Amino acid sequence: MAVAKTLTREADLPPPEMRFRIWRPGPALLLVPALAAIAAVSIYPVILGFWLSFRDTTLSSPKDTFIGLDNYQQLASDSQFWNAWIHTMEFTSASTLLETLVGLIIALILSQRFLGRGLVRAAMLVPWAIPTVVTSKMFGWLFDGQNGVVNYLLRSVGLIQENVNWYGSPDLALWTIVIADVWKTTPFMALLLLAGLQTIPHSLSEAALIDGANSWQRFWSVRLPLLAPTLLIAAMFRSLDAFRIFDLVYVLTGGGPADSTEVLSTLTYKNLFSALQFGYGSALSTAMFITEIFIALVFGIFILRKFKEAGQ
Amino acid sequence: MPKKLTDGVGKPDGTGMRRRDFIVASGAAVATAAVGALGLPTRLYAQTGRTEITFASPRFFSTDTTQQLVEAYNKSQNSVHVSYVELPPPSSSTEVHQQLVQQLARKTGSPDVFTQDIIWVAEFAAAGWALPLDSYFGADEMKAYLPGVVQACTWKGQLTAMPWFIDSGKLYYRTDILEKLGATVPETWDDLIETAKKGMGGDVRFGFIWQAKQAEILTCDLVSFVGSNGGSILGPDGKTVKIAEPEAKAAVQLMYDTIHKDKITPADVLTWDEEPSRRPFTAGQSVFLRNWSYVWSIAQDKTQSDVVGKVEVAPLPHFAGKKSAACLGGYQYGVNASTKNKEAAIDFLRWLSTPATQLHFATEQGFVPTRLSVFDEPELAKTQPFIQKLKNVSLGAIPRPVTPKYPQVTLILQSEVSRALVSGDVEGSLNKAKAQIEKIVGA
Numbered sequence: 064m065a066v067a068k069t070l071t072r073e074a075d076l077p078p079p080e081m082r083f084r085i086w087r088p089g090p091a092l093l094l095v096p097a098l099a100a101i102a103a104v105s106i107y108p109v110i111l112g113f114w115l116s117f118r119d120t121t122l123s124s125p126k127d128t129f130i131g132l133d134n135y136q137q138l139a140s141d142s143q144f145w146n147a148w149i150h151t152m153e154f155t156s157a158s159t160l161l162e163t164l165v166g167l168i169i170a171l172i173l174s175q176r177f178l179g180r181g182l183v184r185a186a187m188l189v190p191w192a193i194p195t196v197v198t199s200k201m202f203g204w205l206f207d208g209q210n211g212v213v214n215y216l217l218r219s220v221g222l223i224q225e226n227v228n229w230y231g232s233p234d235l236a237l238w239t240i241v242i243a244d245v246w247k248t249t250p251f252m253a254l255l256l257l258a259g260l261q262t263i264p265h266s267l268s269e270a271a272l273i274d275g276a277n278s279w280q281r282f283w284s285v286r287l288p289l290l291a292p293t294l295l296i297a298a299m300f301r302s303l304d305a306f307r308i309f310d311l312v313y314v315l316t317g318g319g320p321a322d323s324t325e326v327l328s329t330l331t332y333k334n335l336f337s338a339l340q341f342g343y344g345s346a347l348s349t350a351m352f353i354t355e356i357f358i359a360l361v362f363g364i365f366i367l368r369k370f371k372e373a374g375q
Numbered sequence: 376m377p378k379k380l381t382d383g384v385g386k387p388d389g390t391g392m393r394r395r396d397f398i399v400a401s402g403a404a405v406a407t408a409a410v411g412a413l414g415l416p417t418r419l420y421a422q423t424g425r426t427e428i429t430f431a432s433p434r435f436f437s438t439d440t441t442q443q444l445v446e447a448y449n450k451s452q453n454s455v456h457v458s459y460v461e462l463p464p465p466s467s468s469t470e471v472h473q474q475l476v477q478q479l480a481r482k483t484g485s486p487d488v489f490t491q492d493i494i495w496v497a498e499f500a501a502a503g504w505a506l507p508l509d510s511y512f513g514a515d516e517m518k519a520y521l522p523g524v525v526q527a528c529t530w531k532g533q534l535t536a537m538p539w540f541i542d543s544g545k546l547y548y549r550t551d552i553l554e555k556l557g558a559t560v561p562e563t564w565d566d567l568i569e570t571a572k573k574g575m576g577g578d579v580r581f582g583f584i585w586q587a588k589q590a591e592i593l594t595c596d597l598v599s600f601v602g603s604n605g606g607s608i609l610g611p612d613g614k615t616v617k618i619a620e621p622e623a624k625a626a627v628q629l630m631y632d633t634i635h636k637d638k639i640t641p642a643d644v645l646t647w648d649e650e651p652s653r654r655p656f657t658a659g660q661s662v663f664l665r666n667w668s669y670v671w672s673i674a675q676d677k678t679q680s681d682v683v684g685k686v687e688v689a690p691l692p693h694f695a696g697k698k699s700a701a702c703l704g705g706y707q708y709g710v711n712a713s714t715k716n717k718e719a720a721i722d723f724l725r726w727l728s729t730p731a732t733q734l735h736f737a738t739e740q741g742f743v744p745t746r747l748s749v750f751d752e753p754e755l756a757k758t759q760p761f762i763q764k765l766k767n768v769s770l771g772a773i774p775r776p777v778t779p780k781y782p783q784v785t786l787i788l789q790s791e792v793s794r795a796l797v798s799g800d801v802e803g804s805l806n807k808a809k810a811q812i813e814k815i816v817g818a
Contacts, residue, residue, distance in 0.1 A: 122476060122480050122502075123476070123480075123498055123499075123501065123502035123504075123779065124501065124502060125503075143790070207643075208641065208642070208643035208646070209580075209641065209643055209655065228641075228642045228643055228645075228646075230643075230645075230646040231642045231643050231644075231645035231646045232642070233797050316589070316646065317588065317589055317590050318589050318789075318790075319589060320587075320589060320645040320646065320793055320796075320797050321589070321790075321793045321794040321796070321797040321798065322589070322790050322793065322794065323797075333469075333786055336469070336472070336473040336476065337469050337472060337473070337782045337783075337786060338782045338783040338786060339476060339782065340783070
């Protein structure tokens with residue numbers, strides 16, 4: 064602050080009433096490419112989707128009429144939509160919760176010093192680095208009803224008597240996808256949480272230890288509150304991502320037996336690209352967008368509160 | 376004095392190249408190389424003087440002969456050069472459809488020639504994406520093809536697709552097991568269930584495998600079962616919905632019973648499409664299998680099959696008093712309505728439809744030809760004997776519902792039939808399917 068003040072003497076600046084008139088366009092122009100890119104890639108598709116959702120239009124016919132809120136009325140009474148919505152919410156909450164818990168445990172372990180820690184940290188990232196399609200195929204074979212390794216292991220340990228039909232059973236299929244997603248994305252959460260843990264000064268834990276706190280108290284009362292902002296941000300990223308799950312579901316079950324693994328992305332994809340219903344499909348994607356905004360808002364409120372608490 | 380190009384880069388004493396200059400110079404070099412590399416092919420093509428057209432086709436299960444075929448055409452004449460654009464394999468039917476639609480809807484003329492699954496002919500024709508071919512291929516010329524396929528390639532009286540090959544569902548069975556039981560090849564579903572139950576045991580874990588994954592294949596299986604009871608999904612006018620008629624309900628009930636009542640089919644079929652269902656059969660674990668023609672060559676291949684020489688093919692069974700029904704599949708050719716090179720495209724199309732090319736596809740890849748004359752070729756009898764044996768099956772195959780709204784209809788069928796197979800509520804699911812389909816095809 065002091066440096067800036069010495070470099071710009073009050074006498075050199077224009078008089079206060081003139082300062083806002085001397086607006087130079089140069090800096091603003093430099094922002095235009097970035098803003099244009101964001102507008103083209105993010106804002107325009109959302110607006111186009113929103114506009115299309117008020118029309119009755121299909122790709123395969125020249126018909127294109129304005130129908131107002133008809134698509135949304137149809138959406139509200141469409142059992143397939145609500146079915147997919149519920150599955151997506153179930154998947155998002157289960158997946159985010161499990162990944163946060165397991166990721167936190169892994170992060171806590173990795174923040175301790177032990178022999179081979181560097182190697183373990185690197186190996187931990189392998190599931191996240193594998194392309195999702197490969198992961199899907201891999202879990203498809205692992206959980207195969209007839210010849211899968213999971214069934215074999217469970218049977219040899221004695222936990223199940225007969226082969227379990229993991230993907231063919233409507234009750235289990237979604238949970239199998241949750242397991243696959245947890246395996247894949249926990250490293251991402253662990254990494255974010257590890258970074259968050261590194262920012263907590265070690266001296267605080269030491270001080271608590273001197274004061275007689277045991278490990279659980281040190282974690283719960285010292286580290287966790289300080290980790291809370293990072294935890295919330297990581298959870299928000301993860302849940303917004305999990306809400307949009309597509310490739311894992313599409314490759315493994317394609318919507319699953321009896322629509323039991325249908326999620327909003329796959330339903331929207333089928334409506335847009337199989338049925339070519341651009342009007343109704345856009346209403347579906349707008350509904351997805353609104354739900355995601357809602358989720359982001361809820362998280363955002365929590366995060367802002369945490370930051371305010373931390374700022375005090 | 377700098378000894379290497381990078382010596383002295385960024386050195387604080389000022390000698391050698393400044394880091395900034397080095398970065399600018401390397402960037403310029405890379406950019407020039409990139410532009411040069413991109414520019415080269417187009418300059419080469421401009422020199423050949425041929426008409427350039429593109430041909431988009433999925434990658435089929437067997438060997439890569441489509442690329443070789445395209446090259447053979449390019450070598451055989453001097454006026455047209457065809458570049459082959461590979462689409463996903465036909466088991467990813469939705470992706471092939473999506474890619475074709477995206478390209479055709481842009482109306483840029485690319486791809487000039489494409490292949491369309493027989494179920495999309497009506498949709499592409501109604502959307503105006505396929506060029507009507509009547510002025511190039513007259514009615515007399517079309518008499519040389521199977522009438523059923525020509526009908527499937529026609530929409531509102533116009534020929535919008537050129538027949539390529541057809542495929543239909545077949546019943547594969549284990550000759551050794553049937554011999555041991557002293558059983559004949561089943562002609563009715565009851566016979567099949569009985570033989571399957573007796574044949575199961577030991578290594579043979581399953582009686583009858585088919586496909587019930589919630590995907591296009593489920594609609595194919597549905598059509599076979601429903602057709603084998605004399606029922607159908609849509610009426611001949613393409614608007615009356617008959618999926619909730621008693622014949623269809625009995626057929627879906629049979630599908631459910633094979634899994635849950637007679638237990639000759641594992642519940643895993645609910646997640647199986649073509650390949651996952653083929654594998655247990657060629658591993659010797661099932662008595663019967665319903666699948667497409669491609670399984671035959673795999674079953675005879677020692678490296679992929681444990682049942683070489685023990686497999687035979689027959690028409691699918693039917694309900695008592697009815698006829699066998701196979702689901703008609705297969706890809707057909709089409710010309711892009713917005714193509715800028717009509718003559719070149721039609722020339723390529725003619726070449727693709729010659730008897731010689733069809734025979735090549737039949738012998739190399741087991742594609743059932745659509746030209747009547749090719750069926751009787753002696754070479755075909757040698758390499759693919761069962762194509763001739765099952766000529767009648769292919770001729771009698773039943774198409775899936777012919778309507779431009781087919782993609783929506785099939786999504787509804789897949790969803791409701793899958794629910795019926797899981798919950799057992801055949802009545803409720805099929806009634807719901809009927810209500811939804813009626814809204815779509817709208818009488």
